[in-house]
Amino acid sequence: MTRMLLSISLMLALTTAAAETLTVGLDADPPRLDPALSTAFVDRQVMNQIFDKLVDVNEQLKIVPMVAKSWKVTNGGLTYTFKLNTGIKFTDGTPLDAAAVKYSIERNMTLEGSARKGELASVKDVSAPDASTVVITLKAPYGPLLAVLSDRAGMIVSPTAAKKAGADFANSPVGSGPFSFVSRKRQDNVTLKANASYWRGKAKLDTLVYRPFPDGDVRVANLLSGAVQIITPVDPKDIATIKKNTKLDATTYQGLGFQGVWMNVTRPPFNNKQVRQAFSQTLDREAINKVVFLNTVKPAGGPFPPGTPAYSPAIKVQNADVAAAQKKLAQAGKSNVSFTLLTSPGAVNAQLAQLYQAMASQAGFNVKIETVEFGTLLDRADKRNYDAVMLGWSGRPDPDGNIYDFFHTGGVNNQAGYANPAIDTLLEKARAQNAMSARVATYNVALGKILDDAPYAFTYFSSNTIGASKALSGVPLVPDGILRFYTADLK
Amino acid sequence: MLIFAVRRLLAAIPTLLVVTLLVFSLVRLLPGDPARLQLGEEATPQALTELRHQMGLDRPVAVQYVNWLADLGHLNLGRSLQDHTSVAGLIGQKLPTTFELAVLSLLLAVALALPAGIASAVRPGSWIDRLVTLLALSGISLPSFFLGILLVYVFSVNLAWIPASGYVDLQENPGLNLKLMLLPAVTLGIGSAAVLTRFLRSSLLEVLNQDYVRTARAKGVAGRLVIAKHALRNALIPVVTVLGLQLGGLLGGAVVTEQIFSVPGFGRLLVDAVFTRDLPVIQGMVLTSAALVFLVSFLIDLAYGAIDPRVRYA
Numbered sequence: 001m002t003r004m005l006l007s008i009s010l011m012l013a014l015t016t017a018a019a020e021t022l023t024v025g026l027d028a029d030p031p032r033l034d035p036a037l038s039t040a041f042v043d044r045q046v047m048n049q050i051f052d053k054l055v056d057v058n059e060q061l062k063i064v065p066m067v068a069k070s071w072k073v074t075n076g077g078l079t080y081t082f083k084l085n086t087g088i089k090f091t092d093g094t095p096l097d098a099a100a101v102k103y104s105i106e107r108n109m110t111l112e113g114s115a116r117k118g119e120l121a122s123v124k125d126v127s128a129p130d131a132s133t134v135v136i137t138l139k140a141p142y143g144p145l146l147a148v149l150s151d152r153a154g155m156i157v158s159p160t161a162a163k164k165a166g167a168d169f170a171n172s173p174v175g176s177g178p179f180s181f182v183s184r185k186r187q188d189n190v191t192l193k194a195n196a197s198y199w200r201g202k203a204k205l206d207t208l209v210y211r212p213f214p215d216g217d218v219r220v221a222n223l224l225s226g227a228v229q230i231i232t233p234v235d236p237k238d239i240a241t242i243k244k245n246t247k248l249d250a251t252t253y254q255g256l257g258f259q260g261v262w263m264n265v266t267r268p269p270f271n272n273k274q275v276r277q278a279f280s281q282t283l284d285r286e287a288i289n290k291v292v293f294l295n296t297v298k299p300a301g302g303p304f305p306p307g308t309p310a311y312s313p314a315i316k317v318q319n320a321d322v323a324a325a326q327k328k329l330a331q332a333g334k335s336n337v338s339f340t341l342l343t344s345p346g347a348v349n350a351q352l353a354q355l356y357q358a359m360a361s362q363a364g365f366n367v368k369i370e371t372v373e374f375g376t377l378l379d380r381a382d383k384r385n386y387d388a389v390m391l392g393w394s395g396r397p398d399p400d401g402n403i404y405d406f407f408h409t410g411g412v413n414n415q416a417g418y419a420n421p422a423i424d425t426l427l428e429k430a431r432a433q434n435a436m437s438a439r440v441a442t443y444n445v446a447l448g449k450i451l452d453d454a455p456y457a458f459t460y461f462s463s464n465t466i467g468a469s470k471a472l473s474g475v476p477l478v479p480d481g482i483l484r485f486y487t488a489d490l491k
Numbered sequence: 492m493l494i495f496a497v498r499r500l501l502a503a504i505p506t507l508l509v510v511t512l513l514v515f516s517l518v519r520l521l522p523g524d525p526a527r528l529q530l531g532e533e534a535t536p537q538a539l540t541e542l543r544h545q546m547g548l549d550r551p552v553a554v555q556y557v558n559w560l561a562d563l564g565h566l567n568l569g570r571s572l573q574d575h576t577s578v579a580g581l582i583g584q585k586l587p588t589t590f591e592l593a594v595l596s597l598l599l600a601v602a603l604a605l606p607a608g609i610a611s612a613v614r615p616g617s618w619i620d621r622l623v624t625l626l627a628l629s630g631i632s633l634p635s636f637f638l639g640i641l642l643v644y645v646f647s648v649n650l651a652w653i654p655a656s657g658y659v660d661l662q663e664n665p666g667l668n669l670k671l672m673l674l675p676a677v678t679l680g681i682g683s684a685a686v687l688t689r690f691l692r693s694s695l696l697e698v699l700n701q702d703y704v705r706t707a708r709a710k711g712v713a714g715r716l717v718i719a720k721h722a723l724r725n726a727l728i729p730v731v732t733v734l735g736l737q738l739g740g741l742l743g744g745a746v747v748t749e750q751i752f753s754v755p756g757f758g759r760l761l762v763d764a765v766f767t768r769d770l771p772v773i774q775g776m777v778l779t780s781a782a783l784v785f786l787v788s789f790l791i792d793l794a795y796g797a798i799d800p801r802v803r804y805a
Contacts, residue, residue, distance in 0.1 A: 029763065031529075031573045031574055031767070032573070032574055039529055039530045039531050039532070039533050040531065112541055112544075112545060113538070113541050113542050113545045114538070114541075115530060115533040115538055116533075117535065117537060117538060118533065118535040118537075118538065119533075167575055168575065170574055170575070171574060171575070171576065185584070185755060186574070186576075186581065186584075186755070186760065186763075187585075187753075187755040187759040187760055187763060188658055188753075188755030211656075211753065212753075213656070213753055214750065214762075215750060215751070217640060218640075218643075218655075218656070218750070218751055218752075218753065221640070221643045221644065221647065221648055221655045221656075222655045222656050222753070224648045224655075225643075225647040225648050225651060225654060225655040226651070226654075227647075227654045227655050227656055227657055372522075373523075373766075374523075374528075374766070375521070375522065375523025375524075375527075375528045375766070375768055376522040376523050378523065378527055378528060378531075379522050379523045379524060379527065380522075382527065393532070394532065412534055412535050412536070413532070
């Protein structure tokens with residue numbers, strides 16, 4: 001009897017395992033599935049299943065082996081020597097060896113229109129002395145290199161397929177990952193199937209379907225109705241709805257990004273440091289977390305979220321202090337400051353803007369809210385045609401990615417026009433250091449000055465929230481917000 | 492009739508040329524640089540320059556326009572800035588879906604409006620008339636985004652009769668396709684049904700007071716036959732005009748409905764293209780819409796002829 005039951009349950013297990021399809025709801029359609037050309041966050045969701053990377057990051061944000069089984073940093077941080085796992089094949093049959101790794105990194109560095117050039121700017125040379133060794137030589141020490149290689153810059157593409165497809169590689173990507181690309185119908189779905197000969201063993205899921213739902217309500221409705229089994233992101237207001245459903249659960253976990261307000265330092269009223277400090281001081285970050293995010297985010301004191309390597313308790317979250325803000329304005333010789341706060345559409349943005357407006361008004365700021373569509377917002381932020389703008393960052397595993405381009409003079413994400421030679425020196429120094437403790441010490445010095453100069457009012461650290469069927473298990477929650485489905489199982 | 496048709500078709504060419512110029516200039520007035528939007532967080536100055544060059548945005552606007560026109564001459568609408576696929580191919584992929592949606596909702600609208608409009612016109616002021624009027628007014632005032640989400644919550648989330656979204660090709664699985672298209676078609680069709688009902692009612696009321704209807708009745712033609720054969724035919728002429736306008740409107744209304752039900756059609760592609768400033772896709776789509784609206788009004792003209800022989804001889 002027991003044996004019969006056992007064989008029946010085994011049979012059932014086999015039949016259910018025979019066609020495991022997981023449908024994932026995303027907030028946008030992944031536009032470019034090419035590691036060199038990709039610029040959208042959603043691309044990374046899909047590409048992480050198709051391509052293996054040189055290294056990966058885990059839930060604790062530690063760099064872990066992937067195609068590279070080990071590495072050594074020598075020559076004062078200038079030489080990175082990677083030993084590769086052997087016997088890996090791309091899904092088109094091409095072997096993944098050192099030459100393929102060299103090809104992929106060089107392709108990222110040279111392809112016309114490649115978005116990876118900035119991240120790999122420190123690389124002088126990539127060589128493949130033998131089939132399982134890759135040596136990357138840098139122009140100058142660059143601590144963030146491994147973190148950079150754990151993302152798109154380190155994804156290994158099939159040289160055969162990439163050469164053959166040319167500019168169309170994004171529409172027929174070939175990697176060596178746990179899933180391979182099957183088809184894509186724009187605005188409808190991207191379909192992947194399990195790579196049967198994956199070098200770490202076949203994934204439990206057979207088919208992986210990504211579907212875009214730009215509207216948050218629609219995304220949740222599809223999860224509730226069972227049309228999809230997992231969605232990301234989830235709006236804070238929908239978390240309770242998902243949790244009420246006995247078959248579903250919502251999980252909020254650590255993110256890497258930060259959000260806040262840039263103040264344009266190149267024109268009035270925010271060309272005055274005391275006015276900037278005063279505005280930042282009016283914001284009650286804890287109240288924002290409670291009211292807008294229902295306690296799902298963390299108040300921010302700087303660019304490094306708690307739980308990430310560069311977080312330091314020495315950098316405190318600023319408390320709201322209306323009296324102090326009023327005093328600052330008085331010192332600046334102003335009692336009534338008017339400015340326009342630029343934001344883009346969306347329920348969360350509107351709520352935030354109104355809270356900022358109300359909080360700042362207590363100290364005598366007269367804030368006008370202007371909502372423009374995101375393309376226009378970026379355009380105006382780049383041209384510094386604004387007073388204050390709500391613009392944040394999705395975050396990177398290495399701290400450099402959360403600070404360098406924001407506060408370095410002329411940095412690509414420095415929309416405030418902030419320029420401070422002392423900060424530039426410190427940020428360059430931190431980047432050249434290898435030990436995280438030394439880097440954190442350098443960042444703390446820099447942050448002390450940046451927070452005092454206040455070109456940016458940090459308000460909160462965004463978190464990641466997923467809503468998923470309880471039948472789904474085995475998805476590691478890595479703070480980068482990318483869902484890795486290799487170990488996922490749908491019971 | 493043939494000469495009339497050919498003349499109408501030829502007259503469309505200069506109109507469409509004006510449309511190309513308008514579309515091209517309007518699209519370029521949109522704020523926001525497509526390259527900057529695509530690069531987003533990774534926008535280094537070098538990458539921006541390269542991408543602008545790749546997209547052909549660094550060439551003079553006049554050159555870009557002439558190139559586009561030349562390509563149009565070869566029926567080539569260019570390539571998407573987002574993923575480099577052919578715009579004509581994309582439109583060809585999306586248009587049948589939206590067309591199916593529009594036709595389904597129009598059929599639904601006619602199926603609802605015909606009996607409702609007739610019932611209401613035959614006995615003006617009766618309880619049926621008042622009920623139809625009430626329903627029609629609600630149908631006109633209900634925004635499709637609200638109705639759509641309401642339908643999803645009732646039929647997909649609570650009753651779980653129909654999946655909330657999803658799409659399969661009509662050829663692939665007709666049954667499932669129709670099932671999935673039902674809620675979007677209802678969402679789109681209700682508004683049209685309401686408008687058509689109101690038009691049919693007023694037009695039929697007017698016709699029923701005409702002398703020839705009275706003559707037919709006096710001659711002893713049965714009541715039903717009078718309406719079906721004599722009154723309805725004449726009452727339909729203004730209704731067909733509205734029907735044509737509605738079809739154009741449905742292509743536009745599909746933008747919202749397709750978003751709610753995640754139908755991968757024309758409307759969703761347009762929204763995406765506008766948000767990403769995918770200029771060739773926007774241009775190609777607006778031009779296609781213009782051509783379609785023209786085609787529909789042309790077909791409506793032909794339909795007049797079929798309904799009312801007097802138009803043919805005019």
